[in-house]
Amino acid sequence: MKKKILVVDDEASLTRLIKANLERTGKYEVMTENHGSKVIETARKFKPDLIFLDVMMPDLGGDEVAAMLEEDPLLSHIKYVFLTAIVRREETEPTGSDIGGHLFLAKPVRTEELIATIEKVLGP
Amino acid sequence: MSYRGYNIILWITILFNVGIAFGTESGFRATLAPEEIAWLNAHPVIRFSSNPDFTPVEFIDDKGQYTGIAADYLALLSKRLGVTFELVPASDFYVALQLVRELKADFLPVVVKTPQRAEYLNFTDPYLILPSAVITARNDVENWSLDTLSRMKVAVVHGFYTQEWLSHQYPEIELVQTPDIQTALLATSFGVADAMVGTLATTSYFTSKMNITNLRVAFQIQQNSENSMGVRRDWPIFRQLLDKALSSISVEEKQAITRAWIYLEPPPLWKNPKLRLIALSVLAALIGIILAILAWNRTLTRKVRLRTQALEEAHLRLMQSAKLESVGRLAAGVAHEVKNPLAIIQMGVDYLYGEVPKESEACQVIKDMEDAVQRADGVVKGLLNFSREKKLSMRQTDLNDVLRDSLKLVQYELNHHNISVEEKLALELPTINADPDKLKQVFINLFMNAIQAMGREGKLELTSECFRLRKEGDALRLANGKFRPGDRVVVIKVDDNGTGIEPEKVEKVFDPFFTTKPVGQGTGLGLSVSRNIIELHGGAINLRNREGGGASVVLMFKTA
Numbered sequence: 001m002k003k004k005i006l007v008v009d010d011e012a013s014l015t016r017l018i019k020a021n022l023e024r025t026g027k028y029e030v031m032t033e034n035h036g037s038k039v040i041e042t043a044r045k046f047k048p049d050l051i052f053l054d055v056m057m058p059d060l061g062g063d064e065v066a067a068m069l070e071e072d073p074l075l076s077h078i079k080y081v082f083l084t085a086i087v088r089r090e091e092t093e094p095t096g097s098d099i100g101g102h103l104f105l106a107k108p109v110r111t112e113e114l115i116a117t118i119e120k121v122l123g124p
Numbered sequence: 125m126s127y128r129g130y131n132i133i134l135w136i137t138i139l140f141n142v143g144i145a146f147g148t149e150s151g152f153r154a155t156l157a158p159e160e161i162a163w164l165n166a167h168p169v170i171r172f173s174s175n176p177d178f179t180p181v182e183f184i185d186d187k188g189q190y191t192g193i194a195a196d197y198l199a200l201l202s203k204r205l206g207v208t209f210e211l212v213p214a215s216d217f218y219v220a221l222q223l224v225r226e227l228k229a230d231f232l233p234v235v236v237k238t239p240q241r242a243e244y245l246n247f248t249d250p251y252l253i254l255p256s257a258v259i260t261a262r263n264d265v266e267n268w269s270l271d272t273l274s275r276m277k278v279a280v281v282h283g284f285y286t287q288e289w290l291s292h293q294y295p296e297i298e299l300v301q302t303p304d305i306q307t308a309l310l311a312t313s314f315g316v317a318d319a320m321v322g323t324l325a326t327t328s329y330f331t332s333k334m335n336i337t338n339l340r341v342a343f344q345i346q347q348n349s350e351n352s353m354g355v356r357r358d359w360p361i362f363r364q365l366l367d368k369a370l371s372s373i374s375v376e377e378k379q380a381i382t383r384a385w386i387y388l389e390p391p392p393l394w395k396n397p398k399l400r401l402i403a404l405s406v407l408a409a410l411i412g413i414i415l416a417i418l419a420w421n422r423t424l425t426r427k428v429r430l431r432t433q434a435l436e437e438a439h440l441r442l443m444q445s446a447k448l449e450s451v452g453r454l455a456a457g458v459a460h461e462v463k464n465p466l467a468i469i470q471m472g473v474d475y476l477y478g479e480v481p482k483e484s485e486a487c488q489v490i491k492d493m494e495d496a497v498q499r500a501d502g503v504v505k506g507l508l509n510f511s512r513e514k515k516l517s518m519r520q521t522d523l524n525d526v527l528r529d530s531l532k533l534v535q536y537e538l539n540h541h542n543i544s545v546e547e548k549l550a551l552e553l554p555t556i557n558a559d560p561d562k563l564k565q566v567f568i569n570l571f572m573n574a575i576q577a578m579g580r581e582g583k584l585e586l587t588s589e590c591f592r593l594r595k596e597g598d599a600l601r602l603a604n605g606k607f608r609p610g611d612r613v614v615v616i617k618v619d620d621n622g623t624g625i626e627p628e629k630v631e632k633v634f635d636p637f638f639t640t641k642p643v644g645q646g647t648g649l650g651l652s653v654s655r656n657i658i659e660l661h662g663g664a665i666n667l668r669n670r671e672g673g674g675a676s677v678v679l680m681f682k683t684a
Contacts, residue, residue, distance in 0.1 A: 011464050017471035024478055084464035107463045108470035
């Protein structure tokens with residue numbers, strides 16, 4: 001049973017590539033979303049198991065989206081991992097760093113790091 | 125010079141000026157013979173008489189006081205001689221003469237020497253030259269002389285010596301006698317008399333006072349213009365005294381007196397001796413004040429300069445931190461803008477890996493691209509590191525523990541490169557106030573640098589010690605000015621026997637982006653970041669080449 005991954009980032013090129021790389025493994029079904037404001041709607045329709053959330057987005061920041069997710073009864077169970085360009089790579093282990101109780105991954109990430117994080121969060 | 129110095133000069137100048145003023149008076153007494161002084165002491169009050177109506181030379185004012193040019197002279201003489209003069213009033217000049225003759229008065233201040241008067245008077249040398257003048261309202265005054273007056277009506281004041289003299293010397297002149305000067309002037313002004321003869325001093329005084337504007341001086345008569353003081357014949361010593369006293373009066377003093385009464389021109393203020401003295405004293409005082417102000421100014425200027433310096437330094441520091449703050453923000457912005465494209469390329473690389481056969485050339489190309497991405501990422505990371513505001517979480521730290529922990533973290537690299545470690549750590553090291561995680565970062569950086577410098581095989585020596593800084597010596601120099609002799613310091617040394625640093629580059633090792641590593645390895649930010657961290661701890665870091673080869677990094681921290 002393929003795991004459903006929602007990738008949220010305002011960079012379309014990035015989300016397209018992440019989707020291609022993850023789906024190539026055959027293990028995941030990936031949907032992309034480039035607008036923070038549309039995440040709730042997309043998540044309700046797609047019902048992902050994990051969301052990769054970019055922190056710095058022009059319309060709605062990743063942290064705000066996360067807050068909205070947690071408040072939504074239908075979506076609050078979904079796990080999410082932040083992707084960030086600010087945090088130093090060393091401060092995050094390859095499988096995401098726990099900062100303030102949330103997982104962070106530092107860009108640029110490798111595909112294998114994404115996969116390792118998914119397995120850490122959702123189980124193998 | 126100090127405040128005090130200026131003060132002293134000021135007072136000396138003042139006293140000097142005051143001294144001069146005093147000296148003139150008391151200096152005169154010193155010139156007198158003892159018999160003269162004795163005579164003065166025996167005659168404290170001396171009587172005189174005068175013409176009551178000889179303005180402005182001598183006259184009695186409406187308060188009954190003796191006034192005029194001669195009065196001013198008498199005032200001076202009174203001070204110099206130290207005696208008082210008492211007026212014996214007379215209704216006119218001839219009565220005054222008589223009074224002295226009868227010894228009811230002792231002298232006359234203003235009198236012209238004549239043979240007749242010499243019978244009962246001793247005269248001083250003339251001291252008051254009062255020329256007479258022929259004054260007229262007529263225009264044809266060229267070449268006038270006393271002979272010209274022969275057929276004219278000439279007004280004279282009754283009782284004045286001029287009248288006596290004229291009637292004797294020039295009997296052809298028709299003399300018109302008037303009771304006083306004023307009448308004579310008016311008569312001449314209105315043409316009732318063709319001319320008048322009178323003392324220049326008096327006539328000018330009155331023409332000014334009466335605003336008579338149509339009179340002019342035809343010519344002056346020099347005869348009988350010399351006035352002396354006339355003393356009773358039985359007082360020769362007094363006459364002597366008067367002569368001495370009169371000659372002690374300076375020319376300036378005389379001119380000042382005359383000018384005060386005769387409105388020929390207003391007395392030039394600067395000639396007045398009294399005024400001069402005052403002016404000098406004021407000048408001296410002013411100079412003193414100015415000097416005092418200058419001294420005060422100098423200390424003020426110095427204070428202001430120091431304060432400005434301090435302000436400038438504070439301002440600079442503020443600007444620095446503001447700059448750093450904006451650099452920090454810039455760095456964050458740059459990081460974000462660079463990392464996103466890097467993320468895309470990385471993903472692209474991952475994707476392409478799947479598209480090309482392993483071991484193919486294309487695969488190598490993709491690997492190189494991946495390395496480039498990592499390098500770029502490293503630089504951005506370093507930039508963020510460098511500009512980030514370092515918030516330290518300080519606690520009492522044993523540096524030996526930090527050293528050992530750091531060593532553990534690079535154990536793999538040490539083994540991989542065959543580096544042996546010699547620990548010369550103090551048995552008991554005092555703790556310092558520090559952020560152990562940040563210091564770990566520094567040590568790791570130093571160890572990695574050492575390992576890279578040594579390549580394959582080498583020895584890493586770690587030293588930790590604690591001592592008091594001595595006045596001279598190596599240690600003080602390494603303190604970078606942060607500590608003083610007597611301070612207790614903890615010193616850590618990280619020594620390697622690698623290639624060392626080229627001497628001309630030793631200064632630059634802590635500069636950001638300076639690196640001796642080949643292109644592609646390292647960002648050159650390690651040591652500059654390390655130095656930042658050490659400096660945030662208030663410590664000092666130095667790098668030197670060792671004598672046997674290799675480099676030595678010395679860290680110094682203050683401990684209680």
